[in-house]
Amino acid sequence: MFGTASTVIFGILSLVGLATISASLSAVGIMGLLVSLGTWFWSRSAPQDLTYERKLSQDHAFFDEELSLAITITNNKPIPVTWIEIEDEFPEDLVILGKDLEDSSKQGVRNLSHKVSLGPFEKIVWNYRLRCCQRGAYQIGPATLRTGDPFGFFEKWVFFPKKDSLLVYPKVVPVRLLDLDARSETGDTRGKKRLNQDTGTMKGFKEYEPGDPLKLIDWKATARHNRLLTRVLEPDNSLVAMPLLNIDTTGVPYGGFIPKNLERVITVAASITWEALSAGRSVGIVTNGKSLLHERPMSVRPGRNPKQLSLIFETLAMASSFVGSQIDHDLLITSRKLPPGATFLFITGIMNEAIQNALEILASQHREPLVLWVSDWEPEGIPDNIPWKDLSRQLSSLEEHYEIPV
Numbered sequence: 001m002f003g004t005a006s007t008v009i010f011g012i013l014s015l016v017g018l019a020t021i022s023a024s025l026s027a028v029g030i031m032g033l034l035v036s037l038g039t040w041f042w043s044r045s046a047p048q049d050l051t052y053e054r055k056l057s058q059d060h061a062f063f064d065e066e067l068s069l070a071i072t073i074t075n076n077k078p079i080p081v082t083w084i085e086i087e088d089e090f091p092e093d094l095v096i097l098g099k100d101l102e103d104s105s106k107q108g109v110r111n112l113s114h115k116v117s118l119g120p121f122e123k124i125v126w127n128y129r130l131r132c133c134q135r136g137a138y139q140i141g142p143a144t145l146r147t148g149d150p151f152g153f154f155e156k157w158v159f160f161p162k163k164d165s166l167l168v169y170p171k172v173v174p175v176r177l178l179d180l181d182a183r184s185e186t187g188d189t190r191g192k193k194r195l196n197q198d199t200g201t202m203k204g205f206k207e208y209e210p211g212d213p214l215k216l217i218d219w220k221a222t223a224r225h226n227r228l229l230t231r232v233l234e235p236d237n238s239l240v241a242m243p244l245l246n247i248d249t250t251g252v253p254y255g256g257f258i259p260k261n262l263e264r265v266i267t268v269a270a271s272i273t274w275e276a277l278s279a280g281r282s283v284g285i286v287t288n289g290k291s292l293l294h295e296r297p298m299s300v301r302p303g304r305n306p307k308q309l310s311l312i313f314e315t316l317a318m319a320s321s322f323v324g325s326q327i328d329h330d331l332l333i334t335s336r337k338l339p340p341g342a343t344f345l346f347i348t349g350i351m352n353e354a355i356q357n358a359l360e361i362l363a364s365q366h367r368e369p370l371v372l373w374v375s376d377w378e379p380e381g382i383p384d385n386i387p388w389k390d391l392s393r394q395l396s397s398l399e400e401h402y403e404i405p406v
Contacts, residue, residue, distance in 0.1 A: 049076040050118075052143055052160045054088065059164075060314075061132045063171040069096070069128040075118035081147055088112040088143040093134035094166070135170040135266065137292050137318050139163045169313040170266045175275040178268065178394050205229040239341060240284070240302045241276040243269045244334050244369065246348035246355075247289030247298075248323045257321035261349040264374035264395050266316050268347050273312050276343075277304060285312055286334050290324040298324070328358035335367040344368075349375035351382055359386050 050073065057068035071088070075081050090101060092110050101110035116124055141163035148155040205221050208228035216230040245265050249258040269285060276283045284302035291298055298319055300312050331346065338344055346369040348355070362368040363385045371388035373379045374395060382388050 050074070050081070050084075050145065050147075050158065051076060052086070052145060054141060054143070054162070054164055056130070056140075056164055056166060060167040060169065062169045063132060063135050065132050065168075066097070067130045067132070067166075069130045071112075071114075071126045071128070072123060073114075073116070073118070074123040075121060078120045080120055080122075081118040083147060084114075084116050084118065085146045086114040086116075086143060088141060090140055091136075091138045093136065094138060094140075095131040095133050097129040097131060099128060132166070132168040135168045135263075135317050138166045138168065140166065167314060167317050170263075170270040170316050172274050173267065173271050173398050175271050177398060178271065178391055179389070204232045206232050239343070240282045240339055241272065241343040241345070242284050242286065242302060242334065242338055243272055243345040243347055244327075244330060245269050245285065245287040245289070245319070246327045246346070246350065247287055247319060247321065248327060249321070249349050251350040251352050258349070259321075260399075261375055262319075262321055264391075265347050265349065266319060267395070267398075268372055268374060268391060270313060270316050272345065273309065273316075277309050280304065281343075283308060283312065285315065286330060287315075287319060288323055288325045288327045288330050289319050290322040291315075291318045292320045293318055326354070328354040331355070331358040331369070332361065335362050335365075335369065338367075343370075345370050345372055347372045347374065349373070351379060353381075356381050356383060359383050 053070075053072045053074075055070045055072075061067055073084070073086065087102075088111065089104065089106070089109050090096070090112050092101075092108055096112065099112070102113050104111050114126065118124065141160070143160040143162075145158040145160065146155060147158070205218060206229065208217060208230050212230050218229050218231050221229045247262065247265065249261040249265075250256060273283050273285065282302045282304040284300050285298075287298040289298050298315055300308075300315055303311075327348070335344060344367070348371065359368060359371075360383050363383060368386050371379075371382055371386055373382075373388060373390045374392060376392050376396070379388065379390060
């Protein structure tokens with residue numbers, strides 16, 4: 001605005017000087033006009049042949065993992081750029097170590113800002129460490145660049161629309177810390193399967209570790225080798241583990257959600273998935289929630305192929321707080337699709353009449369799940385004939401020691 005106004009003023013002075021035959025006035029006007037036009041052309045050339053690049057070391061990460069972030073700006077012309085201001089949009093749940101981000105007018109977004117000047121053909125690189133403090137699907141960018149002439153008379157804005165996507169997987173904790181290891185029954189009432197229990201043939205021995213089932217200790221081998229040894233069994237890969245996640249944390253339509261309980265449901269499901277797949281089991285998940293990015297159902301069919309872990313973790317990473325189906329209906333449908341002997345787990349922080357009725361129906365058909373309770377308040381209304389376990393105390397302890405977001 002100032003540059004445009006000064007150009008007009010100097011132009012008027014030049015005309016007045018010529019009209020009044022005033023050499024000094026004409027000289028001032030013409031000189032000022034030339035400077036204004038020169039700065040105008042400079043401001044237009046400054047953003048030309050500038051490149052802005054943003055590079056993440058990877059496009060997916062686990063909760064609390066650190067990534068490398070490199071940002072590069074390059075002046076690809078022989079003319080210097082005397083000043084540049086850059087604002088790059090960043091999700092507020094991602095932390096750049098050692099760098100303070102500036103406030104933004106957009107909700108959930110902060111700006112990574114830089115102020116710099118560039119010589120002819122100069123390149124500047126900023127290297128940062130990025131910490132993933134919350135699971136989710138994120139986009140970094142776009143970036144906006146402001147530059148102009150050396151005097152600040154004229155400004156030019158440049159928009160770099162490119163965005164970088166980052167998927168942050170949920171926190172995984174050792175299942176034994178939830179008291180759901182091989183010593184704890186976590187199967188349905190038909191097969192009494194345990195989450196990590198191997199039921200196949202023996203393939204060797206290993207040294208005893210705390211948490212190993214005592215019944216797997218081989219006392220003859222222990223005596224021969226003079227150290228405590230346990231049998232290693234081939235997993236029965238036919239076993240299926242199917243967690244059903246209740247994303248609804250209030251039980252009230254349009255009643256908001258409780259972030260802590262939602263993250264607890266996701267963390268428990270992720271930890272069980274990791275443990276079960278590591279034990280060679282076939283694992284799938286079902287939720288009543290919607291994705292952060294699309295409206296497709298949030299479920300994964302049981303499987304144990306190498307891509308199954310990534311597929312389930314991507315689904316959990318993108319789980320939102322929006323409920324997409326009735327959980328009592330999901331309970332009935334999911335149980336009917338499971339093969340005999342499958343481990344059916346229902347992870348929830350609420351209990352209402354509809355859920356109670358569904359559980360009663362399943363119990364009468366001997367297809368009831370193990371209910372895993374995540375809320376801090378006392379569970380009420382769980383039918384007496386339904387197995388359940390209160391995980392709230394273990395989760396509270398883990399939130400303190402593992403810095404799980406609440």
